[in-house]
Amino acid sequence: MSKKLQVGILGATGMVGQRFISLLENHPWFEVKTVAASPRSAGKTYEEAVGGRWKMETPMPEAVKNMIVKNVNEVEAVASEVDFVFSAVDMSKDEIKKIEEEYAKTETPVVSNNSAHRWTPDVPMVVPEINPEHFEVIASQKKRLGTTRGFVAVKPNCSIQSYAPVLTAWKEFEPYEVVATTYQAISGAGKTFKDWPEMNGNIIPYIGGEEEKSEQEPLRLWGHIENGEIVKADSPVITTQCIRVPVLNGHTAAVFVKFRKKPTKEQLIEKLTSFSGLPQELGLPSAPKQMIQYLEEDDRPQVSLDVDYENGMGISVGRLREDTVYDYKFVGLSHNTLRGAAGGAVLCAETLKAKGYITKK
Numbered sequence: 001m002s003k004k005l006q007v008g009i010l011g012a013t014g015m016v017g018q019r020f021i022s023l024l025e026n027h028p029w030f031e032v033k034t035v036a037a038s039p040r041s042a043g044k045t046y047e048e049a050v051g052g053r054w055k056m057e058t059p060m061p062e063a064v065k066n067m068i069v070k071n072v073n074e075v076e077a078v079a080s081e082v083d084f085v086f087s088a089v090d091m092s093k094d095e096i097k098k099i100e101e102e103y104a105k106t107e108t109p110v111v112s113n114n115s116a117h118r119w120t121p122d123v124p125m126v127v128p129e130i131n132p133e134h135f136e137v138i139a140s141q142k143k144r145l146g147t148t149r150g151f152v153a154v155k156p157n158c159s160i161q162s163y164a165p166v167l168t169a170w171k172e173f174e175p176y177e178v179v180a181t182t183y184q185a186i187s188g189a190g191k192t193f194k195d196w197p198e199m200n201g202n203i204i205p206y207i208g209g210e211e212e213k214s215e216q217e218p219l220r221l222w223g224h225i226e227n228g229e230i231v232k233a234d235s236p237v238i239t240t241q242c243i244r245v246p247v248l249n250g251h252t253a254a255v256f257v258k259f260r261k262k263p264t265k266e267q268l269i270e271k272l273t274s275f276s277g278l279p280q281e282l283g284l285p286s287a288p289k290q291m292i293q294y295l296e297e298d299d300r301p302q303v304s305l306d307v308d309y310e311n312g313m314g315i316s317v318g319r320l321r322e323d324t325v326y327d328y329k330f331v332g333l334s335h336n337t338l339r340g341a342a343g344g345a346v347l348c349a350e351t352l353k354a355k356g357y358i359t360k361k
């Protein structure tokens, strides 16, 4: 029997599910054992169920092509085969909340890409370089669920990854007011140009629910645990506008910041390039060696040149300069389906395994 942890992917046929399949193809610790999707796909082979919807740059891995897709709603049938699951299903929030807890109650840890549980007080929402200590809240969650090894852990929204790590690196200078405009790729909506031709040469100034997530979720990352619950931080105040742009992969953010302790530009750049956390310390398989790169050229970061920095797990920053209204402004870029979705979830799972939260059943 394989020594690797056996993994199931809920929502395996979708855009994020396909990313999980690609990322896990040669993973040293995790092996895809089961794929699950809606009742429409259940019973078909993975190749048949995906059909013409394969959206990755690399071919579909041979190992999954002939797997029979299970129905996400048949919890026992999926859970009995695996040590833990990644979740990337597109259902209503209430349905996702319920089904992810049902999986946890079968003693199957759930590492989720979905937003449904991001504000459940005893569910950790983690970027492993920023707040891995929030995983400690899992003990309270297990008490509530009545489980010994089952729990739900989530990663935050893709939009914040282009500036939340940057602001974290600058924490000691006490940023207190932030204005961010995000320019978000169409893959963030699970789409390519083939299935969203209206986006060619177009900009749409609205992404439902995105601004609230972009303003609030960083505060939860910077929060602390009190009485078995995560309490969000109350500073800095963040205001955002989120705009859909004709880019396939890569969310760019143009950001203005005020600091209580105004640093020099050199200090800010030094904090970015030296920023690292637990994944780097532990040498986790998906951890970028350097999480944040600073690019000196005036025309960087660019999506086409920089989105794949550190296999899509790193953040690229440029155009840092003093501002006349705020203290500083900069541009950040991250890969929305890698660092921002499946890759971020895989890094969470690696951290959870390294910390002993995910083990063989």
Ligand SMILES: NC(=O)c1ccc[n+]([C@@H]2O[C@H](COP(=O)([O-])OP(=O)(O)OC[C@H]3O[C@@H](n4cnc5c(N)ncnc54)[C@H](OP(=O)(O)O)[C@@H]3O)[C@@H](O)[C@H]2O)c1
Binding pocket: 010, 011, 012, 013, 014, 015, 016, 017, 036, 037, 038, 039, 040, 041, 042, 072, 073, 088, 089, 090, 091, 113, 114, 115, 157, 158, 187, 188, 189, 190, 191, 336, 337, 340, 341
């Ligand atoms: N794309 C991103 O960059 C991104 C980033 C962060 C978070 N997310 C979130 O991640 C989730 C998945 O996003 P996506 O872009 O991968 O969506 P997607 O491409 O539309 O895929 C949705 C997946 O959910 C399954 N599904 C749909 N209805 C279902 C039902 N009633 N019961 C069980 N399974 C069902 C689909 O199966 P069938 O193929 O059988 O229909 C498919 O596998 C969403 O909640 C999204 O908000 C996406």
